[in-house]
Amino acid sequence: xxxxxxxxxxxxxxxxxxxxxxxxxxxxxxxxxxxxxxxxxxxxxxxxxxxxxxxxxxxxxxxxxxxxxxxxxxxxxxxxxxxxxxxxxxxxxxxxxxxxxxxxxxxxxxxxxxxxxxxxxxxxxxxxxxxxxxxxxxxxxxxxxxxxxxxxxxxxxxxxxxxxxxxxxxxxxxxxxxxxxxxxxxxxxxxxxxx
Amino acid sequence: xxxxxxxxxxxxxxxxxxxxxxxxxxxxxxxxxxxxxxxxxxxxxxxxxxxxxxxxxxxxxxxxxxxxxxxxxxxxxxxxxxxxxxxxxxxxxxxxxxxxxxxxxxxxxxxxxxxxxxxxxxxxxxxxxxxxxxxxxxxxxxxxxxxxxxxxxxxxxxxxxxxxxxxxxxxxxxxxxxxxxxxxxxxxxxxxxxx
Numbered sequence: 001x002x003x004x005x006x007x008x009x010x011x012x013x014x015x016x017x018x019x020x021x022x023x024x025x026x027x028x029x030x031x032x033x034x035x036x037x038x039x040x041x042x043x044x045x046x047x048x049x050x051x052x053x054x055x056x057x058x059x060x061x062x063x064x065x066x067x068x069x070x071x072x073x074x075x076x077x078x079x080x081x082x083x084x085x086x087x088x089x090x091x092x093x094x095x096x097x098x099x100x101x102x103x104x105x106x107x108x109x110x111x112x113x114x115x116x117x118x119x120x121x122x123x124x125x126x127x128x129x130x131x132x133x134x135x136x137x138x139x140x141x142x143x144x145x146x147x148x149x150x151x152x153x154x155x156x157x158x159x160x161x162x163x164x165x166x167x168x169x170x171x172x173x174x175x176x177x178x179x180x181x182x183x184x185x186x187x188x189x190x191x192x193x194x195x
Numbered sequence: 196x197x198x199x200x201x202x203x204x205x206x207x208x209x210x211x212x213x214x215x216x217x218x219x220x221x222x223x224x225x226x227x228x229x230x231x232x233x234x235x236x237x238x239x240x241x242x243x244x245x246x247x248x249x250x251x252x253x254x255x256x257x258x259x260x261x262x263x264x265x266x267x268x269x270x271x272x273x274x275x276x277x278x279x280x281x282x283x284x285x286x287x288x289x290x291x292x293x294x295x296x297x298x299x300x301x302x303x304x305x306x307x308x309x310x311x312x313x314x315x316x317x318x319x320x321x322x323x324x325x326x327x328x329x330x331x332x333x334x335x336x337x338x339x340x341x342x343x344x345x346x347x348x349x350x351x352x353x354x355x356x357x358x359x360x361x362x363x364x365x366x367x368x369x370x371x372x373x374x375x376x377x378x379x380x381x382x383x384x385x386x387x388x389x390x
Contacts, residue, residue: 067226069225180339
């Protein structure tokens with residue numbers, strides 16, 4: 001899969017080691033109440049979501065596109081979006097849904113979360129895609145996105161063969177994982193010791 | 196109410212003006228999909244939650260207490276919690292539930308969110324309560340807490356007279372507001388221009 005998706009470097013040995021390890025991951029998982037049952041629910045969710053990935057991305061891209069202050073981060077800052085950048089990110093975003101639903105998470109996964117964080121921050125934004133876009137995604141929108149990316153998945157989870165209880169379990173496992181991941185992505189934004 | 200709760204300075208003129216204004220609030224509200232219907236749902240939620248505030252705080256405090264790496268922020272760093280600090284924060288946390296359920300939010304509310312953020316950061320932690328505790332709450336746990344503080348409220352919302360649909364609306368309004376507020380609280384942690 002990774003060779004088909006431009007800039008998708010999960011598992012690539014050239015990636016820098018994340019400044020957080022599996023012990024910190026465990027502590028963060030405890031803080032978001034994430035456990036083995038959530039891992040199971042996420043794997044189930046992956047099967048329900050797989051055939052709907054393009055629809056999910058359509059919904060998320062429509063939401064971003066409908067808000068000038070959000071689509072801004074894909075533009076040159078003067079209203080012109082970089083369409084190739086939008087497309088390349090979209091392919092990785094689809095794969096991100098699969099990866100989110102493929103726990104357990106380990107150090108290799110942490111290293112890629114760190115890379116994702118760097119790609120939102122001025123430290124590495126635009127570089128992977130040679131994009132012509134503003135050089136930094138403000139942290140406030142990264143954190144705020146926990147809501148739409150978590151909440152909008154629920155309707156798609158309903159489209160499987162699962163009971164309402166299982167849909168609920170999958171939704172919460174997803175919500176926990178999104179919160180966990182956004183938390184990890186913000187690390188490069190903070191002064192040493194503050195994150 | 197404010198005179199009865201130690202350190203509760205919402206509306207106090209001596210508070211510094213937040214570095215974000217109502218226009219930024221509107222943009223963040225759009226990012227978390229927060230609108231007038233959420234305001235209505237939150238006001239309804241406030242009535243359902245009011246008689247349950249102590250139980251909610253018991254649940255949250257038990258959760259923190261069960262995790263050494265979370266209760267840590269109320270300790271001197273060597274295992275001794277500051278009980279008075281825990282009590283004073285608890286009273287404000289109860290009032291925070293009421294304030295969350297009392298939109299619309301305005302500049303005065305934003306100023307207090309900024310103050311809440313400062314009180315988590317080394318810039319102002321411990322000062323309000325003259326606490327004997329570590330001097331900084333790591334941002335990663337502030338962000339991670341979006342999950343437990345959002346998800347655990349749902350059972351309490353069920354304890355009213357509302358339909359499942361309305362419970363759902365109240366839950367989502369609460370989740371949006373928590374995400375919005377945590378986003379605002381993190382501002383003091385970031386280098387200029389990065390938040």
